[in-house]
Amino acid sequence: MFLAAALSIALLQSAPDPALLAEVKAADAALFETFFERCDPARLAAQVTPDFEMYHDKDGVVATSGDAFVALYAKGCEAKKAPDAWRSRRALLPETLRVDPVPGFGAIEEGDHVFYERQGDGPEKLVGKAHFVQLWKRGADGWRVARILSYAHQAMP
Template identity: 60%
Template sequence: MGFRHKIAAGTAVFFLSATAGAGGLPEGPALNRMVETLDADFFALFFQGCDPDRLATMLTPDFEMYHDKDGEVARSAAPFVASYAQRCATRQAPDAWRSRRELIPGSMTVHPIGTIGVLEQGEHFFYERRGDGPETKVGRARFTQLWRLEADGWKLARIFSYDHEPVK
C-alpha cells in the first residue's frame, strides 16, 4: 500500500560501533557525520531493506514511536520488529508498493543530550512506486529522534514523526 494510502509508520535505527572518545560523545562535525550515518542506515533498511534481525539490533528494548497520523505506533521494540517483518513479506509481491525516504539536505540538526545520546531533528521526503514502476515524490514530514549510546553501540530509542503533508 502506498504513502498516499498509508505508509506503515515506523522507523528504527541501526547501531553503529560507539565512536565516542574517552570523554563520551563525539563532538562537532564528527557527531554530525555519525548521526548522518545512523540516519541513512536506518531509513535505508526500514524502507528498502528487509532484515528484521538487524532492525532488532538497532533499537533499544524500550523503543517508542509516535506518528501524527497513526498515533502511538510502538511502545517497545519487539512488536515493532514483528510488524516490520510482516511488511517485509508483503513487499515481496511483484506489484507491491515500495517506498523510499530521502533526508532533505541541510535540514538535519543534532543536539547532544548529556552523555546519554543525541537528539536528531530534520525533514524528509517520501517516494513511492508500485512494483518496478516509476517513482513519485508523494510526501514530506518532520521528525525528531533520540539516539542512545549503549554499551553495544548507538541505538534508536524514540521517534516522533509529524507534520506529514502530501507533495504535488
C-alpha cells in the first residue's frame, strides 16, 4: 500500500504542468523572435538576466553577462542592415520540447530546433539542427533566460 502511494505521488510530481509549459514556450518564442527576426537590443535586454551565460558547442563561451550578450546582438543587428546580409530564423521542434520546474527559481527547458537562412530577400533554406537546454528565471517582470546551452549542431543537407 505504501509503495503504491509513493509511486502515485512520484508519477504526479513528474507529470508536465501545462501552464508552466505554455508560459515557457511563449517566453522561448518571444526570445528567439527577438533574436532572429528583430533588431531590438532593449527588448533583448529585458529577456535575459544580468548574469546570463551562453555556451555553444561551435562558438564556445558566447557570453557571460546579459550586457555582453546584448552588445554582441546589437553588433549583429548592424550587420543585418545591409541589403544582401544573411538572415536566420529558428524553429522549435515542438514534439521535442520538455519543461521541468525549478522550485523557487523558474524552469528548465530542453528540446531541439532547426535553423533557416536566406541572403537578403532570397529564398530561405533549412541549414541546421541543434539541441538546447535553457534555464529560465521567473520574476516579477516575467520570464528571463539565465543560461543557454546550445549543442549537437548538425548541418542539414
